[in-house]
Amino acid sequence: MSGALDMNSLVEKVRNAGVVGAGGAGFPSYVKIEAQADVLIANGAECEPLLFKDQTIIQRFSAELLQGMALLMELTGASRGVIAIKEMHQDSISHIEPLLPANIEIKAMPNVYPAGDEYELVYEVTGNRIPAGGLPKDVGVLVQNVETLVNIARAEQGTPVTRTMITVHGEVEHPYTALLPIGMRFADAISLAGAITCDDPVVIDGGAMMGQVVEDLDASISAVSSGLLVLPRESNLVKRRTQTEKEYRRIGKSGCDQCTLCTEMCPRYLLGYPVQPHLVMRSLLTTGEVSETLSVHAQACCECNVCTLWACPEQLNPRDICASTKRDLKANDLWLTPEQLQGQTREVHSMREYRGVPSSRLVRKLGLAKYDNRTAYWKEVDTTPSRVVIALHQRMGQPPEPVVKTGDTVVEGAVIAKPPGEGMGVPVHASISGKVTLTNGFIEINAGN
Structure with a gap:
């Protein structure tokens, strides 16, 4: 089998595994990786305050990260690989630097917000600007979040995306970072961090700067969730983020x-x-x-x-x-x-x-300094939630349609929804094993049934 055919097979595996961009809007990765590129940038800059999911990926899943980069460099023809990490994350830099092959380097990004923006990354790494309204591929660059690269490495082995890396932080006893099942309730994820330490909490799904304020703790983690920041409803940040x-x-x-x-x-x-x-x-x-x-x-x-x-x-x-x-x-x-x-x-x-907006000063400006001295360390989560509710339209592209029905029993990793026709989109996989219930726009799986 030729190398080209192997690489074509990789694109199909990435699609079948349901891999989407883990650092943004959930754009289907199989579409993005078909472009040719001179430079591959692994985005580990992690701009949002209090989030540690990218640093956890870099430090604990280094081999899969580098394997994902190697696969994409071969696929796109990129001769140069770059891992972008903020200068402040010296623990990540010192960990992965000795593991790098000759064609992959570290780019120490300034400790500013938003260093992880694609336009900022491409300019800092290459000195070229993406055309206004354009994409990195327009200047010969492919940018992928570090978690996406790990998922691509796993897809090549046939492993679908059923979990996402999440940091739980803020008004909780024990902040942590872990791989959690897609569809897990916010309340269940937060309970793993101990008690909530404020009255009338709300959650920012994502980061303090660009995430969405969610009041319902029964809401579920999506494929693009990166952090759950628990804050008092009366905090200035929440008030400003919830203006009509x-x-x-x-x-x-x-x-x-x-x-x-x-x-x-x-x-x-x-x-x-x-x-x-x-x-x-x-x-x-x-x-x-x-x-x-x-x-x-x-x-x-x-x-x-x-x-x-x-x-x-x-x-x-x-x-x-x-x-x-x-x-x-x-x-x-x-x-x-x-x-x-x-x-x-x-x-x-x-x-x-x-x-540039200094990361440390931004934390103080946002009123988050009281949480900044607590690192959200890696947590190995062995327990499976009793119930997940997986949103069908949590990724860009055509909304997938269920291929299961109420009452069906599925195993973790099974395909439960597929995009219709040949349009852009990826399938959705069961994140736990259990019995299916279909509701409008969601697939619920109960492990106890």
Whole structure:
């Protein structure tokens, strides 16, 4: 069997295993890895405060990480492999550096947020910028989260994705990081960290900067969950992250004094991309819902939240205003083409290297310093939850359709849903063994039945 045929087989194995990007929106990995590349970047920068899942992967699953990189470098033709790790994570660097082959190196990223953004990574590693509205492959680069690379190595061996690496932190007795079954309830995952140490808790699913606030502890871990941050509902961070659109538009309209700090600190603006949050804020003053002349400055926003949670001295919400403006741009057929965006791109800002958001100061700014002295150490979870509820539409692409029915018994790893037809998508696998119950958009598996 030829090497090319083996590699074609790898793409199919990655699809069949249900591998999606573990560091973002859940884009199907089999599509992403079919591109040719000169450089493969393993993203272990881990920007979000209090999360340790990428460092756990690097330190405890090194062999599979490097195997996943080797597979993709052969598949894409990349001659250079780079593992991006923040300088502050010297334990990860010192652990994996002696294990590296000659064609893989470490890139020590600055201790700033958002160093793990693809656009930041590609520029720091290669000196080239991804075209506005484009992808890393446009400049010969493939970026994969370190957990995704481990899942690709496992897929090559026929092992499907049934678990995801999660950090549980915040108002809990014993923060930890572990591989947990997809579909496990938040409440069950949090109980493994001991008691909740605050009244009226809520959970940020993901990170403090870009995760989603969830009030229902019966919600379930998805394939792209990376952290469960338990915080009091009354904390300033939660209050700011849960503003309604009516509130943040009304307050922004009356409170923005056009100081431009949101723009001057925006990571994408500093890289030269055509995003200017202060002009999007100014568009709130126009009479129509969408300003054709001003709100187009929102399209290149990556929603990293630096403008809202770091830069704005008035505690306004440019990030959510940019996000809702992007929605309105699409709805009103004002969305610019990548070529139009690229035409507005400027040179990298001369002050960029001095305006990174220091990771340690960001933790204090967010009100998370009280938790920062507790490391979420690796926890080997041997127990299986009695029940999981797996969302069907937790990944990008076509929503998969169940291939099981209520009353069926499945074993862990079995395919329980597949995307229809030949469109983009990946199957979903049972994360525990048990009896199936179908509900609208979910597949529940009960181990005790």
